[in-house]
Amino acid sequence: MGVNLDDVRGDLSAVLFTESQIEARIAELAAEIDRDYAGRLPLLVGILNGAVMVMADLSRALTIHCEMDWMAISSYGSGVASSGVVRILKDMNTSIVGRDVLIVEDIVDTGLTLSYLIDNLKSRNPASIEVCAGFRKPEALRSHVDVKYLGFEIPGDFVVGYGLDYAGRYRNLRGLGILAPAVYS
Ligand code: IMP
Numbered sequence: 266m267g268v269n270l271d272d273v274r275g276d277l278s279a280v281l282f283t284e285s286q287i288e289a290r291i292a293e294l295a296a297e298i299d300r301d302y303a304g305r306l307p308l309l310v311g312i313l314n315g316a317v318m319v320m321a322d323l324s325r326a327l328t329i330h331c332e333m334d335w336m337a338i339s340s341y342g343s344g345v346a347s348s349g350v351v352r353i354l355k356d357m358n359t360s361i362v363g364r365d366v367l368i369v370e371d372i373v374d375t376g377l378t379l380s381y382l383i384d385n386l387k388s389r390n391p392a393s394i395e396v397c398a399g400f401r402k403p404e405a406l407r408s409h410v411d412v413k414y415l416g417f418e419i420p421g422d423f424v425v426g427y428g429l430d431y432a433g434r435y436r437n438l439r440g441l442g443i444l445a446p447a448v449y450s
Contacts, residue, residue: 270440277442281419284439287427294397294414295326306330307365310357313337315371318428319399323369334359338378351381361391371428372400376408
C-alpha cells in the first residue's frame with residue numbers, strides 16, 4: 266500500500282526515518298499539544314503542500330478538539346535550493362483574531378518561510394502563535410525561528426517523502442529519505 270521506502274531505494278542515498286518512526290514521534294508531539302492546549306481550541310494552520318501528511322497524522326493523534334485551515338506560500342518552486350522569495354499564494358479562510366494558532370509545517374530549512382509567516386500572522390492579532398514542524402535542518406538555527414514542537418533534527422541534505430517533494434514527486438513516500446544527487450543532477 267502506497268509508495269514504500271524500498272520501492273524507491275535506488276533514488277535515495279539514505280533512509281532517515283521509516284513510517285513507524287515518524288508515526289511514533291508525531292504521537293509524542295500530539296501528547297504534548299494535548300497537554301499544552303487543554304481547555305482551548307487551537308487552530309491548526311497547515312502550510313500547503315508539504316504539511317498535508319504532518320497535519321493529517323498530527324490532528325488525528327490529538328485527543329483535544331482542533332480546527333484546521335490552510336495557507337499556500339511560495340518557496341522553492343521545483344528546484345532544490347531556496348529562492349528566498351516568499352509570497353502568499355493562498356490565504357486562510359478563517360479569522361485568527363484572538364485564536365490560538367499552531368502553524369503546522371513540513372520542514373524548516375533556512376527558516377525564511379516561517380519567519381515571514383509568523384510576522385504576517387502576528388499582525389492579525391491572534392491570542393498566541395506556535396510552530397509544529399516535522400523536520401528541521403541545521404541551517405534553521407541561524408534564523409532564530411522558535412519551533413516549539415519539532416519532530417526530528419536532520420542533516421542539511423535535500424530530503425523527500427512524508428509530504429516533501431522533488432519536482433512534485435515523492436510526497437506520498439511512506440517515510441523520509443535523502444534524495445540521491447544523481448536524481449536531480
Ligand atoms: P525555508 O524557507 O528555507 O525554511 O524552506 C521551507 C520550505 O522549503 C519547506 O516548507 C519545504 O516546502 C521546502 N523544503 C526545504 N527543504 C526541503 C527538502 O529537503 N526537501 C523538500 N522540500 C524542502
